[in-house]
Amino acid sequence: MHRKLPVILIVLFIAVPIYTHAFGIDRISIDSGLIYIGNSDQNSAPSPVLRTLGANIPVFRSGLFVLSTGIQLWGSFYTYSRQRALPQEMEAPGGLWNWILASMLDSRFGIEYPFNQTLTLGSDMGISFLMRFPIVSSEAAKPDRLPVMQYFFSKGRFLYPETSIYLIWNVYKRVGISFTVKSYYPVFHLWDSENLPFYDQLLITGLLSFIIKF
Numbered sequence: 001m002h003r004k005l006p007v008i009l010i011v012l013f014i015a016v017p018i019y020t021h022a023f024g025i026d027r028i029s030i031d032s033g034l035i036y037i038g039n040s041d042q043n044s045a046p047s048p049v050l051r052t053l054g055a056n057i058p059v060f061r062s063g064l065f066v067l068s069t070g071i072q073l074w075g076s077f078y079t080y081s082r083q084r085a086l087p088q089e090m091e092a093p094g095g096l097w098n099w100i101l102a103s104m105l106d107s108r109f110g111i112e113y114p115f116n117q118t119l120t121l122g123s124d125m126g127i128s129f130l131m132r133f134p135i136v137s138s139e140a141a142k143p144d145r146l147p148v149m150q151y152f153f154s155k156g157r158f159l160y161p162e163t164s165i166y167l168i169w170n171v172y173k174r175v176g177i178s179f180t181v182k183s184y185y186p187v188f189h190l191w192d193s194e195n196l197p198f199y200d201q202l203l204i205t206g207l208l209s210f211i212i213k214f
Contacts, residue, residue, distance in 0.1 A: 026214055029056045029178060033207035035074055037087065038199040044086035050074045052205060054104075064111045068124065072104040072205065078134075080144035084194075085151040096141045098134040098148050104184070104203075105129045106162055120168040128160040128184055130203075155192040160184040160203065168211065176211035 031054040039047045056070035077097045079088035088097045110124020132152040134145040152158065166180035184203035189196055 025057055025059060026061065027058060027176075027211050028214075029209040029211045030054075031056060031070075031072065031180070031207045031209045033180075033205055035072070036202075036204045037076070038202040039087050040197050040200040041084070041086050044079070044081065045077070045089045046087075048076055048087050050076055052207075054207075056209065064113060066110055066112050066122070066124070068108050068110070068126075070106050070108075072106075074102050075135075076100050076102065078148055079141065080147045080151070083151075085148045095138045096144070097138050098141050098145055099136040100132050100148070101135045102130060102132045104160070105131065108162065108164070110164075112168075118170050120170070121166075122168065123163075123165045125161070125163045128162045130158045130160055130184070132158075156188040157186075157192070157201070159188060161187055166207075174213040176213065178207075178209040178211055180207040180209060181205070182207070 031052070033052055035050050035052045037048045037050070039045065052072050052074040054070060054072035056068055058066045058068045060067040076099075077088045077090050078085045078100050079096045079098065080086075081096075090097050090099075106126055106128035108124040108126030110122055110126075112120050112122040114120045130152075132149070134148050137145055162182060162184050164180055164182040166178050168176055168178045170176045182203075182205040184205075186198070186201040186203075189198065189200070
C-alpha cells in the first residue's frame with residue numbers, strides 16, 4: 001500500500017482541480033470551531049459547548065449569489081431519561097452515558113458582497129439535517145441506545161433551518177481565512193408537544209475556516 005501512496009497523491013493532485021473546475025467549484029474551506037447546544041433540563045448536564053470540525057463547498061455561483069453545501073462533525077455524551085435524550089457528562093453518577101457522533105449536513109443559498117480584493121462579507125440561509133448516532137455506550141446504558149436514536153429521529157428533530165453570517169479575508173491569491181457564526185433553529189418544537197423553551201436544542205456555531213481557492 002505504501003508504494004501506491006505517491007501514485008494516489010499524484011492522481012488526487014491532478015483530479016481535484018479538474019473536478020472542481022468542471023463543476024464550477026472555486027474554493028473549499030476546512031472548518032474548525034465551537035458549537036453551543038441549548039439544554040433547559042435542570043437535572044442533566046449544562047448546555048454543552050463542543051469542538052466541531054467540518055468542510056464547506058460553494059457548488060454554484062452567479063454574480064453575488066452563491067449556493068453552498070457543507071458538513072459539521074462533533075461528538076457528545078447523552079443519556080436517556082424521562083422519555084428524552086439529554087446531554088450528560090461521562091463522570092455522571094450511575095455511569096449512564098452514550099457517546100453520540102453528530103453530523104450536520106446543510107444546503108444554503110446566500111449572497112457574498114466583496115468590499116475590496118481583500119474582504120468579502122457573506123450571509124446565507126438554508127435547511128440542515130442533523131444525523132446523530134450512538135457509537136459507544138457505558139455497560140449500564142447499552143439498553144438505551146435505541147431509545148436515544150429513536151428520540152433524535154422522531155418528530156422531525158433532525159430538521160434545522162439555518163442562518164449564518166461570515167467574513168472572508170483573502171490572505172493570498174489562492175488562500176483565505178473566514179470567520180462564521182451560524183444558528184440552527186429547533187422548529188420541531190412547534191409540533192413535538194414537549195413544551196420546551198425555544199433555546200432548548202438551539203445550536204449556535206462559531207467557526208474559523210481555512211480556504212483553498214482553485
